[in-house]
């Protein structure tokens with residue numbers, strides 16, 4: 001199948017929007033796919049694949065371009081730079097498209113977009129790369145492991161350096177590989193559905209083109225691949241399921257303590273989720289409470305809270321309420337109110353890079369310090385909402401010890417909490433790693449996004465040490 005005419009021009013425009021104007025890739029891709037109703041669904045998946053793939057491999061692609069072009073990528077005209085990037089992606093990673101077609105289409109498009117004078121340059125660089133693609137002189141691992149891994153897996157050098165420092169070279173490489181692997185979307189099927197409804201849903205899903213598979217960690221988690229849009233799938237409108245990574249479902253298991261503790265039937269609980277939008281974990285907790293107790297789901301803005309409300313409406317939970325509140329501001333009314341406080345804090349988000357492909361290029365090392373201060377500020381405030389004897393569940397969707405293990409250590413030094421063994425609440429595959437109070441999940445190593453969770457219990461005497 002060729003990428004021709006409007007389709008490749010559309011890809012070029014999307015890359016310009018994301019890489020030159022700084023728009024978020026997942027939003028640009030979603031909007032374009034929603035807007036353009038292709039007669040051939042294969043066109044749709046090609047647009048998605050080439051745009052996402054080019055972003056995912058950007059560092060490697062730019063390295064190759066810099067090796068084969070006299071003009072460095074940073075000095076090229078933006079349109080030419082992005083045209084070359086998407087073409088190199090196709091030459092290297094999409095064998096089904098003939099190289100001659102990729103190059104001819106790129107040459108034509110540069111002319112069409114008013115850069116006819118550069119058609120020869122585009123042609124020359126791409127032909128050179130096509131000829132030499134089996135002999136690209138990549139950085140040598142023995143000489144510079146950070147540069148080697150950075151180019152091979154398209155990850156900024158400072159992040160590779162940070163991960164090697166924290167987790168070692170072997171683990172870092174597995175994580176980098178994991179981040180590039182295509183992973184299915186995971187969904188949480190409502191546990192409260194009756195057997196008949198569950199079977200009906202599974203059989204309706206099997207009649208669609210998507211592939212449905214049970215996730216090995218949790219009985220109610222399923223993986224879906226090949227879906228063109230989740231919203232059109234059976235059971236979505238009825239609120240049978242919600243999209244949620246399994247790592248995030250494990251937070252609820254550990255927070256509510258349902259896997260072994262309480263024989264799987266939690267008593268009535270008061271729960272406060274201080275950073276809740278779009279509401280995935282709050283709704284899961286509401287579900288686990290079987291309609292009892294109360295979950296208050298808070299977030300910073302009216303818009304964010306409207307996302308939580310929309311989700312509650314679709315999923316139909318009655319024991320949950322969404323509120324606008326800034327977690328940095330102490331709320332006197334909540335002092336000692338909660339059996340469980342969920343602190344799923346804003347973080348660097350490195351664990352979800354597999355899904356949001358531009359996070360890795362947007363991340364700035366300097367910004368991490370600010371995030372850590374924000375996380376501390378929120379923790380400084382919200383620990384007081386936990387009843388003496390109650391639980392604080394701390395989580396982030398990142399892999400960065402300063403936001404994770406070191407943050408928990410800092411917290412325990414300052415506030416009257418004790419860490420608790422996570423293993424009773426985890427699936428067998430994770431029990432061993434969860435024996436301490438903290439669990440770091442890694443893509444490529446675990447069957448989840450990158451994620452961190454820690455379970456901390458407030459001491460009965462309740463006062464700060």
Ligand SMILES: C[S@@+](CC[C@H](N)C(=O)[O-])C[C@H]1O[C@@H](n2cnc3c(N)ncnc32)[C@H](O)[C@@H]1O
Pocket residue numbers: 248274275276277278279280281282298299300301304325326327328344345346347397
């Ligand atoms: C990791 S996300 C939460 C995801 C959510 N727990 C879920 O499972 O769907 C972090 C959230 O923190 C919110 N946030 C950031 N700063 C905040 C603050 N000062 N007060 C309350 N919420 C805040 C962000 O708007 C964002 O929605």
